[in-house]
Amino acid sequence: MSAKVWLVGAGPGDPELLTLKAVRALREADVVMIDDLVNPAVLEHCPRARVIAVGKRGGCRSTPQAFIHRLMLRYARQGKCVVRLKGGDPCIFGRGGEEAQWLRERQIEVELVNGITAGLAGATQCDISLTLRGVARGVTLVTAHTQDDSELNWRALSQGGTTLVIYMGVAKLGEIRQQLLDGGMALDTPVAMIENASMPCQRECRSNLTAMQEDAYSFQLKSPAILVIGAVAASAALQQGLPASVTPLPLPSSAAL
Amino acid sequence: MSAKVWLVGAGPGDPELLTLKAVRALREADVVMIDDLVNPAVLEHCPRARVIAVGKRGGCRSTPQAFIHRLMLRYARQGKCVVRLKGGDPCIFGRGGEEAQWLRERQIEVELVNGITAGLAGATQCDISLTLRGVARGVTLVTAHTQDDSELNWRALSQGGTTLVIYMGVAKLGEIRQQLLDGGMALDTPVAMIENASMPCQRECRSNLTAMQEDAYSFQLKSPAILVIGAVAASAALQQGLPASVTPLPLPSSAAL
CATH class of the missing domain: 3.40.1010.10 (Tetrapyrrole methylase, N-terminal domain)
Structure with a gap:
């Protein structure tokens, strides 16, 4: 057998x-x-x-x-x-x-x-490069789920210089926001909230650290969703007509090629 | 067309x-x-x-x-x-x-x-859980490649509480080791160095932060390889008869189930 x-x-x-x-x-x-x-x-x-x-x-x-x-x-x-x-x-x-x-x-x-994890697929489908030369030299995947009692150092996560991808965070947006702000992350840090990553019903809500909780409420964001937090989350802003509070990043000039 | x-x-x-x-x-x-x-x-x-x-x-x-x-x-x-x-x-x-x-x-x-990234596949093939309840609530993927001029805060990476997976680090083991030690990471933090992840020729070298450079040299570690740094990198130690310097982690007791 x-x-x-x-x-x-x-x-x-x-x-x-x-x-x-x-x-x-x-x-x-x-x-x-x-x-x-x-x-x-x-x-x-x-x-x-x-x-x-x-x-x-x-x-x-x-x-x-x-x-x-x-x-x-x-x-x-x-x-x-x-x-x-x-x-x-x-x-x-x-x-x-x-x-x-x-x-x-x-x-x-x-x-x-192994399978493709939702955080990576969601970002890709929203044209977000989780790692991007000159902007983010890495990416950190974390869960906001409280049944995991291991320690997360939010101050370190805020300052690591990597893009943050947070799983299971929809019910904890206020807490996440506060921890990251307390950790020293800038108020206008871009945030993308992606529901049903990679599915035809995928929806994305672009916001920033200050407004993420309110914007998610207006958007009626539901689980399962992932949060992408960091400069790269604004990189598609030019194409999407985002609010002025989200500043598009300078991207590598194609003229140089 | x-x-x-x-x-x-x-x-x-x-x-x-x-x-x-x-x-x-x-x-x-x-x-x-x-x-x-x-x-x-x-x-x-x-x-x-x-x-x-x-x-x-x-x-x-x-x-x-x-x-x-x-x-x-x-x-x-x-x-x-x-x-x-x-x-x-x-x-x-x-x-x-x-x-x-x-x-x-x-x-x-x-x-x-999307594709399966080498860091995740290498860890899985070596029975390393990059995220593990009670031990590592997340994972950080970073590149050691110097052509990327974006900032990495090694102190924050050392203290974030996530498992670190470093790509393109074989030529920079000494530098990585020093940055993590300076950042406050413990000398005996387990390290797994995985060459040719997921291939039949995959090789793994288990070590710790103190010894990683020497061990990689003895092992003749070659690119492409990934480094997994954090408590979870020792979790297979029991099965593999590792040197005493690597302390196996307490894992969730199956008796509790």
């Missing part, structure tokens, strides 16, 4: 952002356990598999983590090929590592398959 | 980590311009396309950026479907945004396709 569990990233929503390896895993699957945030369209690759929804959104824990663990273990021990399908990348705020370790401790073979 | 350029991430090396969208772009391509760091195995998806190598490694600029721009423009204006294939993700240290803007200013339709 194969006794294998694949922990697979389904990407940010666009079913075409699935990797070939994820498709192979789905084709081999006997059982697919699918998270809430996964686009069900990807199930076209596993028409014969048994599909189990194990949704678990922040706030309402419809399927406890321990139950998901035991379910994976039970099917793997029956010799079934199990695919656990997660939104984005299983290792970016996805507990992929924890689940892999728990299964391996029980002698189950595990294979992790 | 279609006059379209796809800026496509080919992923970290494993040809199976290509997305379905990247495969579609390759199938439609008349011309494929391929970077040095892309695994040529992915060209199986474009058997009829004209393939042009436009390699450009850090240090030796074999194909100037301006030449690449003009080449894309020329083929697009001929009505050809052009795919510019980049290692990893075109928007993470890949100049995807710059190239897209330059082309759009010349009325060329551009579509960006």
Whole structure:
């Protein structure tokens, strides 16, 4: 019996952002356990598999983590090929590592398959370069989710010189804003709030650190959404007719080429 | 005439980590311009396309950026479907945004396709959870490349509480080490150095901040490689019989489940 569990990233929503390896895993699957945030369209690759929804959104824990663990273990021990399908990348705020370790401790073979994480896809779809020569030499992905009790040093995040991408932050906009302001980030730092990254229903709201909470309210921003905070979040401003409070960045001159 | 350029991430090396969208772009391509760091195995998806190598490694600029721009423009204006294939993700240290803007200013339709970036794939293949509840609430991707003249605040990066993933750092290990130590990072902070992420020839060297330069030398670490710095880089220590200097982290107890 194969006794294998694949922990697979389904990407940010666009079913075409699935990797070939994820498709192979789905084709081999006997059982697919699918998270809430996964686009069900990807199930076209596993028409014969048994599909189990194990949704678990922040706030309402419809399927406890321990139950998901035991379910994976039970099917793997029956010799079934199990695919656990997660939104984005299983290792970016996805507990992929924890689940892999728990299964391996029980002698189950595990294979992790990376996916495109929503923060990167959302920014790309909004023409935001998270890293941009001369502007942002890096990018920091963090979660605002409070169930994670590890320490975040907001002052350091405010001053690191990287673009900030915040996941699961919609319910905490006021808190995030205050922490970043307290950390020394400028009031007019550009902010892009991107709902349903990479999906046809993707929406983006451009704002700045001062106005982000009000603007999100007017925009009726809903989860799942990511926040992109930093100079690069304004770089498409020229094309989009943004309010004057958002200053477009100087971009590399094409004349120089 | 279609006059379209796809800026496509080919992923970290494993040809199976290509997305379905990247495969579609390759199938439609008349011309494929391929970077040095892309695994040529992915060209199986474009058997009829004209393939042009436009390699450009850090240090030796074999194909100037301006030449690449003009080449894309020329083929697009001929009505050809052009795919510019980049290692990893075109928007993470890949100049995807710059190239897209330059082309759009010349009325060329551009579509960006995300790819799995090497830092995420390398960590996953080494069973490192870049984000891990209770240990690292985020991850910061930065480049050590000096052609980028934007500011990095190493003190802030040292203290942000996120896992650090450094690209293009092999030639600068001493400098990185010193900056992080000066920034207040602990001497025994675990470091994983991962060469050829996701490829069959992937190699990993586990070390810590104090010893990383010496260990990389003994290991004969070569580019391309990524550095993962932070508590999570030691989490596989138990399985791997690491030197005693690397202390394994306490991981969430499975007994609690």
